[in-house]
Amino acid sequence: MTEAGPPRRGKPPVFLERQSYRRRRVIDAARVLPFIGMLLWVIPLLWREDGAVAVRSSSAILYLFGVWILLVAGAAVLSAKLAAQARDGTAEVEARGGEAP
Secondary structure, three states, X not given: OOOOOXXXXXXXXXXXXXXXXXXXXXXXXXXXXHHHHHHHHHHHHHOOOOHHHOOOHHHHHHHHHHHXXXXXXXXXXXXXXXXXXXXXXXXXXXXXXXXXO
């Protein structure tokens, strides 16, 4: 038997399909990636150049190229995930016999 409690107030919980939820999170990650890259590229400007904590320019250049490589790899991963999700979405729509939204 189920107990009938008082009715819930407020908004009902929102149910999102797992695929659409994941697709939106990947799209959000793709939108945030340039801003993360910009913040990582600005970090060498914060490095101290006076005193014994001086940073060599070669270290800064290696850091910048390392960040650049990571951004390219991250963009490639996100692009592959988005393409795979798009393929799955179109295959699912074709299986239902409908048109893509």
